Structures are given as structure tokens and as C-alpha cells.
Amino acid sequence: MKAIVIGSGLGGLLSAAKLSGSGYEVEVFERLAMIGGRFTNFNINGYQLTTGALHMLPHGPTGPLAQLIKEVNAKVIIERQDDTAFMRIHEDLEKGIYKDVPFGKFGSTFSAWNRIKLALLLISTRKWSPKNCSFEEWITKNLNMPIAQQMADSFCGWALSLKAADTPVEEAFEIFENLYRHGGPGVPIGGCKAVTDALADVVRKNGGSIETKTEVTEILVENRKAVGVLIDGQKHMADIVISNIGHPFTNDLCKDAPTTPQYKQYLDKIRTIKPSAGVKICLAANEPLIGHGGVLFTPSAKRVNGINEVTNIDPKLAPPGKHLVMAHQTVQWDRIPFLEEEIDLGIADLERIFPNKDYEILLAQSYYDGWPVNRSSSGTDIGNTTPIEGLYVVGDGAKGKGGIEVEGVALGVKNTMNIILG
Ligand code: FAD
The missing domain is CATH 3.90.660.50 (Polyamine Oxidase; Chain A, domain 2)
Structure with a gap:
């Protein structure tokens, strides 16, 4: 079985790590030159600044994200100081x-x-x-x-x-x-980049690939089923497609989305999403x-x-x-x-x-907008499935209930993996 993941943010990499460790052939495509999305570091004068998050995991070493990181065998140290809020x-x-x-x-x-x-x-x-x-x-x-x-x-x-x-x-x-x-919260040693780099290492170790500077321009849909993606005019076929870019942008890539009442209902829900x-x-x-x-x-x-x-x-x-x-x-x-x-x-x-x-x-x-704090504001997430068979959405555009930020990303990925892997 083959899975294509659109985007190498935290949700995309967690999914890729889990699927590649569960027997799937996995390809991750990332349009930027770097991996990690809004969860990685860049250096300014020796300070590790970030593309998004504040180097903090809301539930530290005992939360859903820490559990998933452990489950996929990614090597990350997360530390928490007690009673410091x-x-x-x-x-x-x-x-x-x-x-x-x-x-x-x-x-x-x-x-x-x-x-x-x-x-x-x-x-x-x-x-x-x-x-x-x-x-x-x-x-x-x-x-x-x-x-x-x-x-x-x-x-x-x-x-x-x-x-x-x-x-x-x-x-x-x-x-x-x-x-x-x-x-309460904790900090990954090395900051956000330590988490996304460790997940990328797991994907590669499991035989998966991660291509940067590679933008997916279309999700290929045949008979209401996702069958692959289009990149630079080339078709890349897969059994399932995981999108890490939220429901509205995912829908924009589905040029052959079905015109069924179910899909219209999905579009109505998408229109209510506010980052x-x-x-x-x-x-x-x-x-x-x-x-x-x-x-x-x-x-x-x-x-x-x-x-x-x-x-x-x-x-x-x-x-x-x-x-x-x-x-x-x-x-x-x-x-x-x-x-x-x-x-x-x-x-x-x-x-x-x-x-x-x-x-x-x-x-x-x-x-x-397209680079927000949360792709779907908390409490308005519409789940990880779509009316297109084999097309799933992960990341902070599809968080699990009660999940603060990246803990919500982890809960959403966990839910998606339960649906796919059983
Ligand atoms: P994203 O980071 O959205 O990654 C999606 C990736 O997909 C991107 O790399 C993008 O380039 C790529 N992509 C998009 N379109 C395409 C395409 N067509 N083809 C290929 N690739 C594509 N969370 C916390 O838990 N703790 C915090 O302290 C915290 N603080 C935050 C502070 C700020 C200011 C912000 C902005 C966010 C903060 N967050 C925090 C939230 C956290 O950063 C995000 O929830 C998380 O990083 C989102 O990950 P994601 O999986 O949704 O992927």
C-alpha cells in the first residue's frame, strides 16, 4: 500500500512516521525548501526563533503528542518544570x-x-x-x-x-x-526543530521519502476516490492521500471533486472554518x-x-x-x-x-490566513475524513477535541491512523 502526504508540517510528519512504520510505502511532498512547516527553528544571532510555535508542548512529556512521538520511535527529549505557570x-x-x-x-x-x-x-x-x-x-x-x-x-x-x-x-x-x-506544558530540548527533524529521521529510516521544493498542484480523484497527486504536470499514484494543509486548501486542490449532495454539505462546512x-x-x-x-x-x-x-x-x-x-x-x-x-x-x-x-x-x-496560528480555530474542527474515499486531512486544520495546538494535531493524527490502520 502506498500513501502520499501533502506537506511536511507536524501533522504530515507524524502521519508519515506512523504509516511508514506500519508497512506503507510513504512519499511526503513539501512545497518549501525546508521541512517542519510552522514547527521548526531558524537562527538569528544565535537565538533559535521559530516559523510558528513558541517551542512549547501544551501537555509536555505526558501529553498526546509525547505519546505519539514515543509510539513512532522518534528520539525527542521533552522537559517540564512543575508549578511554573x-x-x-x-x-x-x-x-x-x-x-x-x-x-x-x-x-x-x-x-x-x-x-x-x-x-x-x-x-x-x-x-x-x-x-x-x-x-x-x-x-x-x-x-x-x-x-x-x-x-x-x-x-x-x-x-x-x-x-x-x-x-x-x-x-x-x-x-x-x-x-x-x-x-501542563513542557519544552522539547532543541525546540520545535528537534521534534520535526526526529520525525523526518523516522520516516527516512522506515524507507519513506521527503521531497522539499515540491508543490502538489492537484489531488487526483477518480470515481469519488483519491488516487494520487499532480506535481509539475506528472501524476504520482497512491492508495491514500493525507493532506496537511487544512480542509479548504485541500478542497481547492480537488479539481474533480464529486458534485454529490454529501460533497455540497462538506463545502458548506468548509465555508464556516476561520483560521x-x-x-x-x-x-x-x-x-x-x-x-x-x-x-x-x-x-x-x-x-x-x-x-x-x-x-x-x-x-x-x-x-x-x-x-x-x-x-x-x-x-x-x-x-x-x-x-x-x-x-x-x-x-x-x-x-x-x-x-x-x-x-x-x-x-x-x-x-x-494561509500561515495562521491554527488553520481551524479551536472548537470548529470538522474531523479528519472527507467525502472523497482515501483522502484524509491532518494538522491543526483537523484537530482532535480538547486538543490545545500541537496536542490537537496529535489527537487528530491518532484518530486518522485508527481509521486507516484499524
Ligand atoms: P503546517 O505547519 O501547517 O504545515 C503544512 C505544510 O504544508 C507546510 O510546510 C506548507 O509549506 C506545506 N504545503 C502547503 N501547501 C502545499 C502544497 N500544495 N504542496 C506541498 N506542500 C504544501 N503550538 C503549540 O503546541 N505550542 C506553541 O507554543 C505554539 N505556539 C504557536 C505560536 C504561533 C505564533 C503560531 C503561528 C502557532 C503556534 N502553535 C503552537 C501552533 C503550531 O505551530 C501548529 O499547530 C502546528 O505547527 C501546525 O502543524 P500542521 O501539521 O498543521 O502543519
Whole structure:
């Protein structure tokens, strides 16, 4: 059996590693000159910056991605420091007066009445998951205080690049359940590139091939079945095709898609998919700005949702004695035309969060449309199958339920492999 994989992002490489280790002949085609998509590094002045992710796996060494990496025998070391997530609550943002509250004790800043309500909600929602509203609506109804809403925005902005108002409450609570189940974040030693390079090694070791600078221009469909792809006018035939580029771009490549009612329904669903947008600001610091390898959530900031300093776990991600600090902020869809203003507001936040600290800005990157934070915003993923037999979609355009970012990618790949391999 032969599988063709379109794209060498994390989802494509995980699928290729699993299929090539399960007896499939695998060919991966990547249009860029490098592999890894939005999960690899590039070097600027000795700092390992990235094409996307902030060098963090949301559930560290015990999450779905770590499990899948182990299952395909990829060699990656993932480290986690315990109890290192904090909420930085500013009493006065302009004057820089704040306190850092441990993430697990975020309720300690609430009024006494809301603390009691929160304790009851933490128990009851694990039994009866809230439904049919946004996370923000749920917060407003149950804990009507600005700090609770700011914390929800900070968490959703950091983890999903969404406002709480755009996060379905079902997805938020699936995510909390996964946090209970799998624990908090960790960092792969060597950063994102260590993960995608190790997966590529597995694919090659298993006899698979990965071709860069090779763009797939069409998915060949015969009798409602995917039979291969077109590259430079040449047909490459296969038994199954795995697309790592999200449902809408996958559909664009299916020039002979069927015109059945089922396919029309699929097209209707595709039209509702919105990629989530964001801005990442990378700092080179001459001193630790955070001092731990976890996340500093910033609910009081105007734009920045959270910040990490991965060099506290892997010092080699920066030159000796220096720190790499990365701040993330969601960009609301109607603000995409104003990215420069969004970046300036993020930089102003960082100046207020780290007054008198010794750092410089290395790079500000924006992500939207075809190179987004998530190809399908969390909670709106439509699954891994398509109405075309033998055509599957993996990656963050087809995440598993409750999967934050690359953990969602791993859950989606796991689901796809269960369908294909049984
Ligand atoms: P992609 O990275 O989308 O790869 C798809 C590949 O397909 C690309 O290489 C592309 O070039 C190729 N391709 C496209 N079209 C074609 C074609 N026609 N033919 C051949 N090849 C093609 N996640 C985390 O878990 N932790 C984080 O800290 C984190 N932070 C993030 C911060 C930012 C700013 C961003 C943008 C993302 C972040 N993420 C994070 C999300 C994470 O980076 C992505 O979810 C993940 O990398 C997406 O992988 P993917 O499998 O969907 O593939």
C-alpha cells in the first residue's frame, strides 16, 4: 500500500512516521525548501526563533503528542518544570505594580463569594459540562467580575489564539479536562526543530521519502476516490492521500471533486472554518525576565496574552548567558488589516510588564490566513475524513477535541491512523 502526504508540517510528519512504520510505502511532498512547516527553528544571532510555535508542548512529556512521538520511535527529549505557570495580575499596569499568582490558585484574587462559587463550579462542571454558549458568556453568567474575564481571555489567547468570546464553552472544558489528565506544558530540548527533524529521521529510516521544493498542484480523484497527486504536470499514484494543509486548501486542490449532495454539505462546512490569527514578539534578554520554564499569563495587559522563557529549560536556544523570551497575543479577525498597530500595542505591553529590564526586540511575526496560528480555530474542527474515499486531512486544520495546538494535531493524527490502520 502506498500513501502520499501533502506537506511536511507536524501533522504530515507524524502521519508519515506512523504509516511508514506500519508497512506503507510513504512519499511526503513539501512545497518549501525546508521541512517542519510552522514547527521548526531558524537562527538569528544565535537565538533559535521559530516559523510558528513558541517551542512549547501544551501537555509536555505526558501529553498526546509525547505519546505519539514515543509510539513512532522518534528520539525527542521533552522537559517540564512543575508549578511554573503564573498569572501576573497588575494592580496598576502603568505604575508596574503587580503580583504573580500561581495558575492553580487563580481564584485567590476573587471576592470571597466568588471563591465559594468557583469551588462549587470546579466540582460540578466536571460532572455536568457546560454547553451551547461561548466561554465568555459562561464566565459572565457564573463569575461576573472583570478579572475572571481577563483571565479567560489571557488563557484562550495564549492557548488557542482566540478571545474567550470566540471559544465554544464545550471546547474550553474539554481542554481543562485534558489539563487534569495530561498536566501542563513542557519544552522539547532543541525546540520545535528537534521534534520535526526526529520525525523526518523516522520516516527516512522506515524507507519513506521527503521531497522539499515540491508543490502538489492537484489531488487526483477518480470515481469519488483519491488516487494520487499532480506535481509539475506528472501524476504520482497512491492508495491514500493525507493532506496537511487544512480542509479548504485541500478542497481547492480537488479539481474533480464529486458534485454529490454529501460533497455540497462538506463545502458548506468548509465555508464556516476561520483560521485563528496572532502576533508573536521575540525578545533577546541579557537577564531572566520570567525566571522559569513555564508560562506567565498576562491578563492585565492590553494585547499580550502570555509570555514564556524557554531558555530556563534549554539554555542552548539562545547564546550563552542570554535568554529567549516569546510573547503571544491573539489578533481578532477584524484587526487583521491593522497588524502594525497590534504589534505596537504588544510592544507597549512588554515595556510595562518588564520595566527597567535589559532586553531588545529581535523579531515580531504575524500569522493569519494561509500561515495562521491554527488553520481551524479551536472548537470548529470538522474531523479528519472527507467525502472523497482515501483522502484524509491532518494538522491543526483537523484537530482532535480538547486538543490545545500541537496536542490537537496529535489527537487528530491518532484518530486518522485508527481509521486507516484499524
Ligand atoms: P503546517 O505547519 O501547517 O504545515 C503544512 C505544510 O504544508 C507546510 O510546510 C506548507 O509549506 C506545506 N504545503 C502547503 N501547501 C502545499 C502544497 N500544495 N504542496 C506541498 N506542500 C504544501 N503550538 C503549540 O503546541 N505550542 C506553541 O507554543 C505554539 N505556539 C504557536 C505560536 C504561533 C505564533 C503560531 C503561528 C502557532 C503556534 N502553535 C503552537 C501552533 C503550531 O505551530 C501548529 O499547530 C502546528 O505547527 C501546525 O502543524 P500542521 O501539521 O498543521 O502543519
